[in-house]
Amino acid sequence: MALARRTKRIVTAVVGALVALTLVGLGFVGNFLVDFALNPHAEVSMARSMGSGRVSGLEGSREAKADDAYAETAAAWFDATRESVSHQAEDGTVLLGWRLDGAEDAAYSDGHTWAVVCHGYVGEPADMAKYAYHFAQMGMSVLMPAARGHERNVDAGLIQMGWQDAHDLIGWIEDIVAADPEARIMLFGVSMGGFEVMAASGLDGLSENVCLAVEDCGYTSVWDEFVVQLDNVFGLPSFPILNVADAACLLRAGYTFESASAVESLRQASVPMLFIHGDEDDFVPFSMLDECYEACASEQKERLVVPGAGHGLSASTDPELYWGTVDAFVGRYL
Structure with a gap:
């Protein structure tokens, strides 16, 4: 025993x-x-893996950017015209972003039309210059917040994958409306920025001044x-x-x-929404497009599939299809 x-x-x-x-x-x-x-400061990180080309699903992105003359023009415009802006979030964190004025004598140059443009994972607002430039050429004022853990907000805590950034986006929008109660606002984002836009669409407190949202290759959760x-x-x-x-x-x-789910937020959405995805996207699987679209409760919603486009490359792969669809959607709801 x-x-x-x-x-x-x-x-x-x-x-x-x-x-x-x-x-x-x-x-x-x-x-x-x-x-x-x-962790944006980690020695071993996803950002470094992506930069070294060790992550599949991103092939061709650097080549496409290098060959895009329009993107080069937009980048020069961004560097020359950007103005720093800030927002104090609910937790007291001061977040930084950029504001750019729209062109005069354009379709939306009434001084009350805004495009809020959200960047992707381990990116920065400058990466979105060609999108911002397009909207500015249409006459819109452009706001480009940097996400937490990115660009000048690199020390604002860990990367939130668009989730806390969606809550911060509500505050950025409130700042616009406080300065301009007549503002008409479009939300636009690519990849993590697309997720951010979708997540914000169903949050309590989203201003009625938001007239539409466009997301490009955002993930379900x-x-x-x-x-x-x-x-x-x-x-x-x-x-x-x-x-x-x-x-x-x-x-x-x-x-x-x-809990960080665009699908669940979309079930509460009411703003008109356009969903875009390239059918050769492996980084954020193409199948996520239908999941997000089907979950969206908005009565006005559309989707665009760009044939042959990899992750974040829809606008470069078929600019005519891409911008023709986006501009038509904007024209209906802004």
Whole structure:
């Protein structure tokens, strides 16, 4: 009996130690993934992997930008005309962005029409210059907020994947309306910016001055996108790694991957919305287009599929189709 009890204690201790080591290991992995995906200062990060070309689904993006003369003109315009603006978020964080004035004597140069343009993951407002330039040429004033953890807001906490940024977007819009109660506002975003626009569309407090929203290749939820990238970058399944990373994100960034859902927000949306996606997008899977579109409760909604376009390349792949569709949608609701 004594031997049996001693053996039981040893087995219990060994099992307990293995469980403890497993939990510690999972905790380490969870924190590593949060740093990898969300810490803009991390030495080993998704941003560095994307920049080195080790992430699939982004092929051709640098080449397309280099060959785009319009983008070069837009970049020069952005650098020459941008003015710094700031917004104090509800948590007291001061966030920075850029404002650019629209052209005079254009269709929307009445001084009350705005385009709020949101950039992508590990990007910055400058990346969206060609979109901003297009809207400014139409006469719109343009606001380009930088997301938390990006550009001049790099020290404003961990990257929020568009989720807290969507709540911040409500505040940026309130700033516009406070200065111009007659403002008519369009929301526009690509990739993470597209998610941000979709998430904001169903939030309480979205101003009635927002007349329409256009999202390009946004993801259904942060959880869904990280499932894709966990397999894409590491070749790993989501369980249990993403679950512990989710818990670490809640502790460190204040949100969970599952709660950060564009699909759930879209179920509360009422603003007219245009959904755009390239059918060769592997970074944010093309299948997410239909999920978002079907979830959207807006009575006025449209979708555009751009054949042959990879991630974030729809406007470069078929500019005539892209801008013809966007401008027609804007003309109906702005």
